[in-house]
Amino acid sequence: MxxxxxxxxxxxxxxxxxxxxxxxxxxxxxxxxxxxxxxxxxxxxxxxxxxxxxxxxxxxxxxxxxxxxxxxxxxxxxxxxxxxxxxxxxxxxxxxxxxxxxxxxxxxxxxxxxxxxxxxxxxxxxxxxxxxxxxxxxxxxxxxxxxxxxxxxxxxxxxxxxxxxxxxxxxxxxxLPEYTWEEFLTISNNLIKSRYKYLDERVSTRIAEVVWNDINTKDIRDVLQIARLTRNLEDIEDIAYTLMKYKPK
Ligand SMILES: Nc1ncnc2c1ncn2[C@@H]1O[C@H](COP(=O)(O)OP(=O)(O)OP(=O)(O)O)[C@@H](O)[C@H]1O
Ligand SMILES: [Mg+2]
The missing domain is CATH 3.40.50.300 (P-loop containing nucleotide triphosphate hydrolases)
Incomplete structure (x- = not known):
């Protein structure tokens, strides 16, 4: 068009x-x-x-x-x-x-x-x-x-x-500046909603929180990678645990 x-x-x-x-x-x-x-x-x-x-x-x-x-x-x-x-x-x-x-x-x-x-x-x-x-x-x-x-x-x-x-x-x-938490959350929710329709907003919000606070990379690419492996809230905790334990120093 x-x-x-x-x-x-x-x-x-x-x-x-x-x-x-x-x-x-x-x-x-x-x-x-x-x-x-x-x-x-x-x-x-x-x-x-x-x-x-x-x-x-x-x-x-x-x-x-x-x-x-x-x-x-x-x-x-x-x-x-x-x-x-x-x-x-x-x-x-x-x-x-x-x-x-x-x-x-x-x-x-x-x-x-x-x-x-x-x-x-x-x-x-x-x-x-x-x-x-x-x-x-x-x-x-x-x-x-x-x-x-x-x-x-x-x-x-x-x-x-x-x-x-x-x-x-x-x-x-x-x-382009680094995203604020509010922007990061909005972008994560939007991208997950459009790319992984089977994941609801509770799941996408939890993924954003984990990447922002726990894994602490603040990287949208990490959000998308975790979303690809996730089916429910428990999956996120499981994936985050492993990523944090073996996070490169
Ligand atoms: N504001 C945004 N809206 C939609 N998608 C976004 C936004 N910010 C980041 N992304 C997503 O993050 C991923 C990385 O984006 P992109 O490749 O454009 O980053 P970049 O700024 O070029 O990074 P790099 O410096 O590493 O090359 C893409 O999947 C993109 O869709
Ligand atoms: Mg680039």
Whole structure:
């Protein structure tokens, strides 16, 4: 559905910037990011960036399991002309080759950008600043390639110190904070309810409590892993006992 809607947006040439009436009528951001609980302000902000005709680039940082990657995956699922890159994957087509072969790419979604090689980070400098993609001469015997692109980059980063300073400064940065207990509980209950329908709220609340207070990792991924093994309240105590006893120091 959104693939069509956004195709329409990107094809309309007479809209200079984002159409604010769009926001008034429909909460597209809630639909676009419907698997993500909370962050209504960030969803709205991202929608603004997505619709804008200007070149903007966004970088997410923050603790593990705060849905940084899910933001990119939702965009990749719903937006036309988007390309998701898992920077930890060692093989596969390089960014530059991909972009030369797909010049209409509008949204480059780079997960864990700090894991990109320095060379790939450098290629992004000019692209982000001027929209011009250059390929350095030395890389190819065929010579110099250059193309103008209208592209926005949305990226996640785990270790900000691993990003080069020029690359960092080309992004608007959003640091997602650690969840509060109330947020953690709401997210846990929502995710368990939608993924494991046979578990009721007493069970999901107990799982959240155990992960927050006893196992003390405060990690939503642990909540989901325990939920997968759970059928009732007793299962949780049993699983938690073992996880606590053998918890890595
Ligand atoms: N606010 C949230 N709404 C929905 N799911 C969430 C939320 N926060 C975390 N999760 C869930 O937590 C898991 C981890 O999310 P994700 O992979 O996006 O984390 P991350 O921030 O990229 O972490 P890392 O830094 O380790 O890569 C996913 O299953 C995701 O659905
Ligand atoms: Mg991630």
């Amino acid at each position: 959104f693939k069509t809607i956004f195709k329409k947006f990107s094809n309309s040439t007479n809209k200079k910037n984002l159409d604010s009436s769009l926001f008034a009528h429909k909460n597209y951001e809630d639909k676009l990011f419907n698997s993500i609980v909370g962050y209504s302000d960030i969803k709205k902000f991202l929608m603004r960036c997505i619709i804008s005709k200007e070149q903007v680039h966004i970088l997410f940082t923050g603790p593990p399991a705060t849905s940084k990657t899910v933001f990119l995956l939702e965009m990749s699922r719903e937006l036309s002309n988007s390309y998701f890159i898992d920077s930890t994957a060692t093989s596969g087509i390089g960014i530059v080759d991909f972009l030369f072969s797909n010049p209409n790419t509008k949204f480059l979604l780079i997960d864990e950008i700090d894991k990109l090689t320095k060379k790939d980070q450098t290629v992004l400098y000019n692209l982000m600043e001027t929209g011009i993609l250059n390929e350095m001469k030395a890389e190819r015997t065929k010579g110099f390639r250059q193309q103008k692109m209208n592209i926005k980059i949305f990226a996640t980063c785990n270790e900000l110190t691993k990003l080069t300073q020029p690359l960092k400064s080309r992004f608007m940065k959003l640091e």
